[in-house]
Amino acid sequence: MKKLLVVDGNSIINRTYYATETSFMKTAEGLYTGAVYGFLNIFLKYLEEDNPDYVAVCFDVKHPTFRHEEYEEYKATRKGMPDELAAQMPLLKELLHAFNVAVVEKPGFEADDLIGTFCERASQKGVGCIVLTGDRDSLQLVNEKVVVKLPVTRGGKTNTEFYDVDAVYEKYGVTPAQLIDVKALMGDKSDNVPGIPGVGEKTALSLIKEFGSLEGIYENIDKVARPALKKKLEEGKDIAYLSRKLVTIMRDVPLEITEEDARRKEYDPARVLNVLNKLEFRSIIKRLNLEQVEPEAEVVFEKENNYKDIEDMILPEKVVELSGIDDMTNLILPEKIDVAYITYSLDNSGLSEVNFRFDDSNVGYTVILPGALFVPNFMDKFASVFENESIKKVLFDAKPFILWLKNNGCDFKGLYCDVAVCAYLSDSTRKSNGITDVYRFYTSKEIKQGSLNELFALKEIQEYAFRRLEEDGQTQLFEDVELPLVCILADLEYTGFRVNPDILKAEGRDFDKRINELTGLIHDYAGKAFNINSPKQLGEVLFEDLKLEVKKKTKTGYSTNIEVLEKLYDAHPIIPCIIEYRQNTKLKSTYIDGLLSAINLMTGRVHSSFNQMATATGRLSSTEPNLQNLPIKSEIGRHIRRAFEPRDENHILIDADYSQIELRVLAHISQDSTMIEAFRNNEDIHTVTAAKVFNVGLEDVTYEMRSKAKAVNFGIIYGISEYGLSRDLNISFYEAKQLKTDYLKKYPGVAAYMKDIVESARKLGYVTTLMGRRRYLPELASSNNQIRSFGERIALNTPIQGTAADIIKIAMVKVYNELARRKLESKLILQVHDELLIDALKEEKEEVIALLKSCMENAFELSVPLVVSIDTGMNFDFNE
Template sequence: MEKIVLIDGHSILNRAYYGVPDLTNSDGLHTNAVYGFLNIMFKILDEEKPDYFAVAFDLKAPTFRHKMYEQYKGTRKPMQEELRQQVPVIKEMLEAMQVPLMMLEGYEADDLLGTVAKKAEADGLEAVVVSGDRDLLQLATDHIMIRIPKTKKGGTEIEDYHTADVIEKYQVTPIQIIELKALMGDSSDNIPGIPGVGEKTATKLVAEYGCIENAYAHVDEIKPNKARESLRDHYDMAQMSKELATINIHSPFELDMEKARMTDLYTKEAFELCKKLEFKNMLSRFEVSQEEHNHTAESFHMTSDLTQAQEWLEKLKKEQQIGFYLLSDEKQEFCGLAVSGKEETFFFCNQGFLTEQYLTSALEELIETAEQAVTLQLKRQLRFLQLSESAKKKILDGAISAYLLNPLKGEYPYEDLAKDYMKELIPGAAELLGKIKISDLNAEDERLSLLACYQSHTALHSMSVMLERLQGEEMERLFEEMEMPLVYTLAGMEKEGIRADAGILKEYAQKLGEKMQELEQEIYAEAGDTFNINSPKQLGNILFEKLQLPGSKKTKSGYSTAADILENLAPDYPIVQKVLDYRQVAKLKSTYADGLAAFIGEDGRIHGTFHQTVTATGRISSTDPNLQNIPIRTEMGRLFRKVFLPKEGCIFVDADYSQIELRVLAALSGDEALIHAFQNNIDIHTLTASQVFHTPLDQVTPLQRRNAKAVNFGIVYGISAFGLSQDLKISRKEASEYINNYFASYPKIKEFLDQAVVTAKEQGYIATYYHRRRPVPELTSSNFMQRSFGERIAMNSPIQGTAADIIKLAMIRVDQRLHSENLKARLVLQVHDELLVEAPVEEEARVREILHEEMMGVTDFPVEMDIDIQSGSDWYEAH
């Protein structure tokens, strides 16, 4: 038998919207509902392999049901804007896939699905109807299956219903689903039913009498009395509800079966739309050849011949602007060089006479002769180059400019830049290579050539558009004077690395292991039982069932043992504090004592990676390992800094900005009281405590100062009264009073924060002092929690972002001074507001002077950027 699959469009789109986390593409278009819909659709089609396929949608026009009952579906909330904007997108996608859309004014999608499914059954076809709406169960037969997707953790689960399945689950036949609705109503569609009859009673009546007409004919026999009286008094409502709930299987709609016949969904148009929506993991479903969707590669050329290479290089010397890309593999081994001119791109294989040294020298010469050179991901290529200071100033990194223009993406692959700034659809690395590693390919493999050429070509031809945008958004100076010089500073830090003592790490690992065993035995003694402390389920059972501790929160998998729950219990229950201590020790051992050892290189140093295109605020992040995350809040965690040592004859000099974000807040808000406090070295937390708690300055208690500190830093992060009450373990009313008193003491801060929210709502973004933009799409969300989050972003981004910009400028200036004065000292680490320099002992005094001058002189704010400088024979001692 042939088979037709019919999908209830709005129902599945709605289910996908609430089942998939919010996604947006580079243009800010919400895409999660479309993405989820396609995943469900592909899953169904892969399983069913139908001969025919169509999707039904509702239209905005009123249906015959609205004319019958004005309040029909009247309780439904308006569609959320983020979902509404995706309806035309899924329709466009389906049309691109040549899938017929079923719509008819005056009728609902359900009616069209019912009409087509029943006709298909009559014509000898199997029908599969996919919807999240259980009303459609009335259509189920032995040849019509209703499939209802349910979002579960880890994917989508689908419930299948033929006639027997409906009877088993609901104790009524499919057609009797209508009778149930007639009696019990349906709140989602605002079908009234009759008063006082719920699902249980309705099921009992339908099982006994079959239909409402028969039930009414025997109304005097009905029990309970309440149901009897309700049906007698409101039979007209039951009749109307039945009509509203009945799917019209004879609607005047006819599906063109030839147009519905399954063909190849994976068309060129659908492929391009998937690219536009940035559904990268769906592209593998398409077998669109490179020639079909892209002609760029026709201008690419490859050689491993020296004579031809020399001809091409001479040709490139005449270009005023070049693009380039040095290709390396996973092991950072050089593979070849791509260079783009205005019309053509050339790839030079690392083969024969075209050695790494020859090609990198040739590139250095090209950069010197060109007016401008553009690439992507410059920092990873610098290990192959020896650039003069003049050459460095000519190079621009397209990935960094793309990051400034849209800092929310996190990744900036060349194919996205080509799409966003060149309107070109080109294959990404995943499409070109699949699961093959670069290191597995021959040097002359065309895929390597294409990969490098696309990078180079995209870098060159997207940059003019991005520079124009940066200029229009007042970020050109930020790009050229902060972000580009920072590339060289970070590359130098990665190359330098930081020395780590494997012996000390091993010793810590052993001590921490012993501490874990000790805590383990103490916990077992308190519990009176042995169990797996790392198992939340077993731990929950011990704490909340066996020991009967209060404050439990039951989840599907057992009792929650989340940190916030345990922290509330810890002061009163020693076993809970020991569990928290055990977790902390275990984390220190696995992440740091054991984890850091794997990153120590042959030179005894850790060469981590610093990222400048990851965080939305502009802060630098660190991976492999994350050295910015070395714990400092506990003494046990701080001891890990003893692992990091300067090389022989050197010392660490550590400079840390003092309260940088509060100083930035004072400067940006212009609040005279806060500025005066910083200018006169008044302890800001003591002053705030005095103001908030109405206490003379010399009578502020340590507790009041601690609470005021939480308020000060909470304000920077846009904290709410609820958040502050949780932090300080006080009532929400008290926390609200603290915040109100704070704003009364520093009125211009309140004005500044309120204005930041207004500005972000008007512009769609908020900016730092240095014009770095942070889009705030959350402010337009229909979800209250999302909007509140957006308001906090609007308040804290100018402060955090400006602080991040200041530390970046300080890094560049310190690094350049160390080099310009020919010192051997080098910047080796940046952690939030702290810079760590490894300096020969004899250079310590000069390094201190440079740190003082450059870090404090980086801004012209009315508030001085004060720093604390320490030295030591290890990082612990220096901090």
């Protein structure tokens, strides 16, 4: 059977707009694109899943409909479309036209009516119809040939609620057609459909289940058992029938478009690429394999800038390609090189290509590395360039290249500019997807893809980048912190962290033992063996065999997620066993199996990747494996940490941790006298806060008081709401509101900071750290209250968390350089948020501890002292 996919355009794009992860996405030109991006991802997902023969996307038109003629107040309470979303509607339609998708709209009718008409026509011709919508009103359309799919996005993942006739009946206990009368009785606040006052969904469903329809109710009005309900129904009869007219989706709209017009067609890749480039949807371009497609015509952005004195990119006039040992041997490099511009191609199989341009030369050198055997010849020729500190090197994302060189015995020096880091500093909320993207970001122009074009763009990008850093007051942050950090992080990755596999394996055996015990218990409770990891099989056991109450269903069966299991916790002894089983299998997979597989067989260490440009606040992150997220408070976490050891028995781990650095930064930024005094007197800030808020002496502060004060202290940093505070402390909303109010009265400097920083961010469009790191906040200009509130929390937090991140980075540079200056054998091996970890020679222990405290406590001058605590041990569990 052929299939038609008909999409409720307004409903889907509204849903993606109000998903805060993407709704404030903007292009370099300031064009809002997040809602279109979300729509397109959902649209492509269902195109791939359903592979329909026909496709149409229906939209509302800003025009009164027949429903307004019936009821003047129809949708009168609905707010207008936010400006940021309205601006994206033409972009979406342009994109759909480029994809050759039928876009359908008609004055006087809503998208629902167009969808209903499509479904009716398709059904009559034996075509199956899939309605993709975020609006449950469309469930009334479901029949033997029409199904409805409701995409639901949680945590960045889109799942589907699927409705056919059976699924509708299972959820509501009525047929799809009867949902019209249910809605007529209960009304619809979102559309200002009145319904009968005092009749909600539960009552409406009960009435329709009993009487079948509106007519059935009024023909049997005397059989309504509750007098009060009978009275409401009698008084609201006219309203009910009016409401039914309003909520009934039309199925006979006179549409000029035919099903044939909606037949799925091939699209012109170049045309689609043009639109995707304008929207800067690089991930979609990659998803559709359009990287190698030539655009219809070269895209030129007209934009004024203040960089008239920067020369345009010089294109290569001559290319020297080196792809053999003879080519390499005979190559003569320039005698004097001031600047080397370098691009490279590196993946899991190794370095495959390196491109060079020296100074202002119009000659480009391309070195092709066909395999490992060619590497020594490459090093013989170019190591003198890489290791010469007087030759300035300009690259994009230099760290992977520097690490590759270190792994091949070459010590890279002289990094002058990493343009990816520059672009990250200029706007930390956008992702830089390659040189062409950064070139567009700085110049608003396009370059053709190709390694030589990218190489020759580097000089122009670097000049733009340096000018931008100077204008934004970030030159010192770049030169003193971010640039040296590139090479330091490469060295951390190269050094790695020794892991004892025997400890992990022993812990793994303990996990296996407990997992096997739980498996036996679960099978015993179930009365049979089954695959516990299969949601389908588990759902059948719980809800069919054991007859537990069904809490939620999915397209493929019963939901057995953690929310469902927690609701059933006391319903049967099998449930706690399943929860513990899942916890144990996840811990083993992540921290035992994951770490064992990450150990380098040659070095016996894990070599994590440190991401310098991944967070908007400037914090570093760690992946493959994530060493910043090792559990610390649980017993299992402590056991796992014991597997991390110094390089040998002659070395020891030294951990230096800033004490309450973010609160100290808050004290400095807010200049709150009470907070400053507490830190200067080396008092416990949480005890001081508790004494102030609860009006007791320091000696009378209880553990509970201190815990609440601590929650408020740290909650303030993250812009916590009264609701969030009540949830975290398990107290009433009123108590949480009073607690926060009392806190801000006792810390007036903090209260003033919270007010002033948001006002400043609204005015400037960004906030900065004490070192000048910027975070732009387009969210503050949003008409969406949820997004705007998110922006306000970010405005509060970023100067604090970002400054703390800057300070730890400054400390890293100081510690690393001081270890090198003193020619100590001890090595910096890890940074975890506010901590630095040294793998130290035991003989150097005291010197390294003093060095750490000196470098870290003097990294940056605040109004309050920076304090560092030191732990030492033969493994990463310093509490052992």
